Amino acid sequence: MTQSTQTSSQTPTSSPKLWKFHGGIHLPDEKALSNQGPVVEAKLPTQLVIPLAQHIGAPARPCVQPGERVFKGQMIGEPQGYVSAPVHASSSGVVRAIEPHAMPHPSGLPAPCVIIDTDGEDAWAPDRPEPVADFQSLDAEALRARIRMAGIVGLGGASFPSSVKLNPGQDQPIDTLVLNGAECEPYITCDDLLMRERASEVVTGARILLHLLGTGRVLIGIEDNKPEAIAAMRQAVAEQQAQTPAQLEVVEIPTLYPSGGEKQLIRILTGREVPTHGIPAQIGVVCQNVATVAAVADAVLRGQPLIERYVTVTGRGIAQPGNFRVRVGTLASELIAASGGYSGELAKLIAGGPMMGMTLQGDAVPITKAMNCLLALTPAESPDPGPAMPCIRCGQCAQVCPTSLLPQQMYWHARAKDLDKVQDYNLFDCIECGCCAHVCPAHIPLVQYYRYAKNESWAREREKQASEHAKRRHEAREARLERLERERKAKLRKKKEAITPKTKAAPGQSAAVGGAEQSSVSSAADTKTDTAKTDTAGSVQ
Template structure:
């Protein structure tokens, strides 16, 4: 405890509401250095390893790929590409089991590795990143497929392009959840890489200050980061030691502790002039910008009483959990169930045949003692402990009632989407009610309703556009007919009045024919078809002449006064 106090920063710190002091259980996996995991024979790379639209495959079965090659492209602004973690051959593009609370399979690219680790041609390293524009750096980070490494997996390029000025960059090294130590070991062993990424992020955002928050239960990481920062000599950048309290690693909670600022309900840190990134994300940014490498590996903690030899491994993205557990000594006799993540915010895996994704930070093989079955939930006794523990100052009890009743409008009035699903409320509940599961259910139902609403709105807009288009075409058609009828009614006469244009055209043609006939007669030319006529032909001509004479006499009579 004294070591923690000695390394505290002189900066004023603030407290957030609620939170818990939990047994950290971190020493089990920090006894040995991070080591690289063995290259698997098969890589399973989900197309959706991030928040947003899934990536679009660029390869097909039978294609050869190189390490670091982009095999799936980002779709839309909020998306991230996927790269091959090793060289080999694509054997399938199909649905496979993936680590997700739903347990449903998802589209994946499956690569059979060749063991050669042949690299694709990488982008040019940018050691002179200060000379690059913000747009160039953001595009490089986007093309590298970097997402939030702290668990949220939000595309980093999106967070680095805020629509307002940013005053403070917060680097999250708190790693507050029990058992997880991947960030701790990263800071201990590769602090220079993290600080290099901080330098890139600091330059890109043009911030006034940078605060690196680390909980006081990580003295080795604090020392390593402090030394690396001193060597780099970044201006207005500080390692800030904060008290150990779960969930101080939550984005909004860490910002509150370091700056005293409150991110508004429904808002993001950028709304208060702050951007927050994980230390793993900073290290990945350094790799992308300074070396041109995409995000294809990460450190994963394997721990719990169910793991024979807890450790941290540098893992190729797409490696199967079963192979990693084998490299950590396999399961012990006390293994009860497998959790992806920590005991508070993680979720149980049905089996270990799922791949490691960019956001997977821990495989916890818990024993019955570490994560006992709470048994069936009892009735809420309205004790209020959940509200006391909530770090977001919500009313979990009320949210539970409305979520259970499927009153989605009411539960949203209680700021459902401000819930960070930290599990503090469920941890302290004496009735063992799985509160977080109710909130997740309500959120998913709200999202489904919103998607249906957007679909209905889109269909309505399309229908209205079609109706308007048909009405416009009908109006244009009527306008054309009206104009044509008006033109037909105009009949120019001697006094300049209107005349029937059709009759005028016929009379003009007859006049031209008579003039031509008269001219031929003057020249002594007789039409070839007027000689040697039969009696029938001569009779037809006489009848036509009689009709013409009758029509001409009628016209003269009508024009007489």
């Protein structure tokens, strides 16, 4: 367990106590590339490619047909199951097709998308939910339903359906709401600009969640390399503090990667540790990204589903880095063109940041709810580390791991495909932040090994579940056949028992008749014998 530290006062009126998490690294933030200007409204594209799977859980099921006219904000994909989220049209137009399209994924494999030819009218759906002037008039269930049907998911990168996260259950009382404004990964500045320009909406969204959760405190954590965002948020809190009995506090935290990780930020702000294989609700905390909270305000107060988001387009491979307000479904290529296109040689294009983002095969992929950044790196920014060398057991990976794991041991067992052993070292506590790989002098792609081990473990678990399911079905079938056989035999036995008395009476009756007939024959024979004797006697005389 790490030692807690008392920090200096971060606000004129309070001295919040901050805690440290284990490990972490200092990285060049490179945020000045894109945070110098205001957010630009991206041009409405002529075609939108809207994926049906933009969240953790079951993908949405299409509820429109090719050739159908749709409107802005209209649901085009309905949720399937509890852990799912609907998908909405980002603008009005006509559905051209529902077909697979390349997705922002390292594999480049296609996934089902609704392709819409926009009409330029940008007309809202007539059945758009009515705005709510007083959110306090709605109960928690109504607010959750509104958030769910607005398709809101985590916009910090995890894309977990927010309505599920905001339903911890009655046995999990929540006392603290944590808003994540850390944005710790280099290059990304969309949350920074969001807090500067829409601080009031963020605070209003926080008040909505406080009302929904029945929570008395909200802590807004922002790294100290975002002074403008901190000032804007503090002003918005001061303006709205009188409208809520809860405590709202903006907390300035040290810049250290990955302080924006959910478990790490909770540790910094509250000193509490999320248990292994656990969730923050188990320790009385719910954590939401600031962009997610702003989307909640849009859904509740304006009846607007999640159809757009802020996206950072940056890197020295981009001519004019900046931030854009983008419709979901806009192709990345159009956003890059709006940024002046590529400049110079491009080493790689990443969806997300340089540490946890995924390298794309091309830019013909749509912007999704989870994509917060398009990062174009030059060879100078992303040099080839060269081939991996043998591990020298230096231990640097363990020193920087923010979840206090043993990356070296996990690597050895993952490499040996010993999945049970690697899980013994709490594999699934790894947040894949990349700190271990960043400091590894042997250039071993450690995170890739952990992802491999996770995927193999999940696959094995699915096979185990499928095998157990098949076994249960087989046993149920055998039991059913055995029961049917018992029932058949029981019916046959009852039938035999029903006809057994009749069968016993028939032989008796047959014997009596046979005896009578035999008696009659004997009597007749005797009569004939007596007659014969009489005749014989008469003749002799």
